[in-house]
Amino acid sequence: MFKKIKLDYSTLEPVINDKNLDLHYNKHYQKYVDNLNNLIKDYNGSVIDVIKNIDSFDKDKRSQILVNAGGVYNHELYFRSMNDKPYTNNKLLDDIIKQYGTYDNFKKLFIDTANKLVGSGYTFLVLKDNKFDIINLPNQDNPYSYDMMPLIALDLWEHAYYLTYYNDRLKYINNFFSIINYDYANRLYEENK
Numbered sequence: 001m002f003k004k005i006k007l008d009y010s011t012l013e014p015v016i017n018d019k020n021l022d023l024h025y026n027k028h029y030q031k032y033v034d035n036l037n038n039l040i041k042d043y044n045g046s047v048i049d050v051i052k053n054i055d056s057f058d059k060d061k062r063s064q065i066l067v068n069a070g071g072v073y074n075h076e077l078y079f080r081s082m083n084d085k086p087y088t089n090n091k092l093l094d095d096i097i098k099q100y101g102t103y104d105n106f107k108k109l110f111i112d113t114a115n116k117l118v119g120s121g122y123t124f125l126v127l128k129d130n131k132f133d134i135i136n137l138p139n140q141d142n143p144y145s146y147d148m149m150p151l152i153a154l155d156l157w158e159h160a161y162y163l164t165y166y167n168d169r170l171k172y173i174n175n176f177f178s179i180i181n182y183d184y185a186n187r188l189y190e191e192n193k
Contacts, residue, residue, distance in 0.1 A: 032071030
């Protein structure tokens with residue numbers, strides 16, 4: 001049985017208003033959790049196990065299971081990718097700067113990549129073969145399906161930002177950088193490098 005994660009921040013205002021966050025967390029994310037539980041009752045593995053082992057499920061249900069498992073995991077990583085607390089300097093940030101030259105180079109590439117996503121989906125910072133990449137994936141597609149380790153997720157479905165930014169998606173993408181939880185991303189990085 002899959003359960004919603006608990007959020008470890010009280011507000012992300014003004015970057016994302018509380019009404020927007022509440023609707024996203026309690027309606028959209030909850031729907032993916034409920035759908036996944038209905039599709040694979042009494043499953044004891046993790047959401048990551050579901051994504052990585054999708055071929056072990058009933059062929060007729062695989063696409064719906066994968067969409068909903070992606071919806072659960074992508075939302076969880078997105079919510080954990082944000083925080084209202086300052087982050088500490090860490091190995092992840094040091095290695096990002098080593099690969100991209102400067103933090104500003106990384107930030108510009110992430111923003112440019114996110115701005116190129118057409119339609120709904122996510123922009124991820126991923127790790128593959130001990131190198132970083134910034135990728136866009138449509139809908140609820142997930143990096144684990146491509147043997148990549150996601151470290152940060154930016155949700156670019158309209159419901160993630162519309163009540164705060166309306167149609168100004170680029171402003172949302174830019175402002176995301178003021179609330180990125182690099183400490184959580186660093187934990188993932190250190191555990192999986």
